[in-house]
Amino acid sequence: MSKIKVEGLTKVFGKKPKRALDMLAKGKKKTEILKETGLTVGVDQADFTVEDGEIFVIMGLSGSGKSTMVRLLNRLIEPTTGSVFVDGEDLAKMNAKDLRNVRRKKMSMVFQKFGLFPNRTILQNVEYGLEIQGIEKNKRRETAQTSLELVGLKGYEDSYPDQLSGGMQQRVGLARALANAPDVLLMDEAFSALDPLIRKDMQDELLDLQEKMKKTIIFITHDLDEALRIGDRIMIMKDGSIVQIGTPEQILTQPENDYVERFVEDVDRSKVFTAESVMIRPESVNLEKDGPRVAMQRMREAGISSIYVTKRNKELVGIVHATDVSELIKSNIDRLDSIIITDVPVVDKNTPLNELMDQLAVSTVPLVVRSDNKLQGIIVRSAVLGALSGSEVDFDGFSTPSGNR
Known part of the structure; x- marks a missing residue:
């Protein structure tokens, strides 16, 4: 069984979304629906699976629906129709309490903006999620210290966010997510705000962590080079729809249409293909x-x-x-x-x-x-x-x- 299974997932922004659903069923496109109804199709009838332990990259340009998609996966945004199954359980049917438990214990999210508390130390920032779960102080401190070691920040426990570089702050955000020991890690443009060299270091850090921890990671990016570098599989989106899903090599060598072909035509293949x-x-x-x-x-x-x-x-x-x-x-x-x-x-x-x-x-x-x-x-x-x-x-x-x- 796949770790995550998405079926018919659709999100329409605006009042009376059924009008847009009817138009989608008739084959109308996102731009046509917006022009005729003023409704915005964020995600259009998505179907895909994510396997246990893989890095699944969702990529596309601005407005493609990738960030909406990741928020649908943990129901930060309510779907208009469709289902998201995590370990066979449908998040769309969960009550508030069960959904909260899933977010706290099974899925963690790392955002583009670090979201650290400036008045808390690095250690206190990392243990925050455990604190709101009511975990005993010594236990949560031990877990937070282990997470900081995993991301290479041992020794910075008593520092404050403004004493750290952007890359180091992003490591704190990653450590905070890992402290909850989630099965699924959702990363929304997590490295996009970093300088190129620091960004590459963070990509290496993520790949090294994945070798040790074997998490299921859903990574959102608009950068094809980043997607090709870290993804086990890549899903390319355009106007809320899925265009192609495949391994980096499949995306490069077997583009399904002109849109994907244009995406990959300038890629340095020597950085993507491995021995x-x-x-x-x-x-x-x-x-x-x-x-x-x-x-x-x-x-x-x-x-x-x-x-x-x-x-x-x-x-x-x-x-x-x-x-x-x-x-x-x-x-x-x-x-x-x-x-x-x-x-x-x-x-x-x-x-x-x-x-x-x-x-x-x-x-x-x-x-x-x-x-x-x-x-x-x-x-x-x-x-x-x-x-x-x-x-x-x-x-x-x-x-x-x-x-x-």
């Missing part, structure tokens, strides 16, 4: 059961002159070259151990391509993509060039370890 995006499956042999003759046979079949060596659990050992394997066969040696080259160029699967270009340019063999010391794939220049040019590349094919073509 995992372009890696291909390598030929390999198992050190624990395969000898020189098996290695040579596989190289002949694949038309390659080097092959990777792993253990049974795919743990990477290194690479062997055909000339060395041939010498072992001539000497009637049955193991590959003596000729394995362990010094191979290794990269993490999440490394952006723009950080690999220099290494790729000088390496005489493909870069090895490794995760938990296991061989995941390799990167050849042709796959990288294909991804950056937007060409279709078969990432399931075989590689040529001896030539980083």
